[in-house]
């Protein structure tokens with residue numbers, strides 16, 4: 001193995017830079033050249049490719065975003081796009097590719113694998129929706145960011161005796177809402193994995209109010225819809241002034257937490273180790289604190305487990 005490539009794809013996530021750094025440094029340690037592919041698969045198709053050295057990744061461990069930048073390519077999902085991508089990799093003598101991204105990006109990797117490209121994936125997305133790995137890069141930081149913001153929302157919600165519906169990201173996965181909600185003691189959670197009638201949620205909020213609760217935080221996962229409709233309905237049902245906040249893109253930025261730096265650095269290291277050992281066509285997953293290279297197709301077919309216990313405990317603690 002003489003040369004590998006690395007790219008980030010899909011939504012950026014805090015810790016992606018730590019993963020890039022680990023890929024580059026581990027490869028250079030083993031005397032393997034690394035080419036950075038800018039703007040994800042779109043950059044690969046455009047040949048937006050540059051050699052990286054030990055200095056290219058200096059002082060990025062603590063930076064949010066991705067120095068390679070990212071994109072969602074329209075052309076790449078086509079057969080023609082994938083063929084061209086494989087050809088470009090050949091043209092640059094890139095013998096193996098590390099792809100850091102969410103399941104959409106890793107599905108793209110599977111297509112490249114089928115065209116004979118040696119691929120190792122790293123799950124990087126704030127959504128934590130990749131079933132084969134206990135955690136994805138960026139999730140922990142996104143939850144911490146949400147917790148900090150909700151603390152501020154709680155101050156004003158308390159002062160005005162209101163309800164505040166806090167919408168968080170996650171696509172169809174409710175993990176950001178669940179983990180942040182658990183950590184801030186949210187009074188209710190609206191998440192895709194646990195469809196609950198709004199009447200039931202409002203009854204709970206009113207029971208809390210009767211017992212003396214002066215305000216309530218309702219976590220809303222974006223996969224269940226937008227906060228505006230929920231605010232209207234909750235206000236109608238409870239007769240309590242209900243405001244809403246969409247935390248939006250602040251969840252995707254900022255310095256990665258120690259957990260994400262650790263996770264990303266290990267995943268980057270083990271991705272290159274997997275390439276050296278010939279374990280390509282895989283994705284590096286963390287399971288019970290250990291790092292393993294899982295067959296890419298199997299990983300993509302692994303359903304995401306919902307943390308039922310956390311959800312139930314949150315209900316008990318938020319009465």
Ligand code: F6P
Pocket residue numbers: 011102125126127169170171222252
């Ligand atoms: O997948 C990460 C994510 O942040 C999702 O939580 C969100 O739905 C989506 O990306 C937003 O994507 P975009 O940056 O294209 O608006």
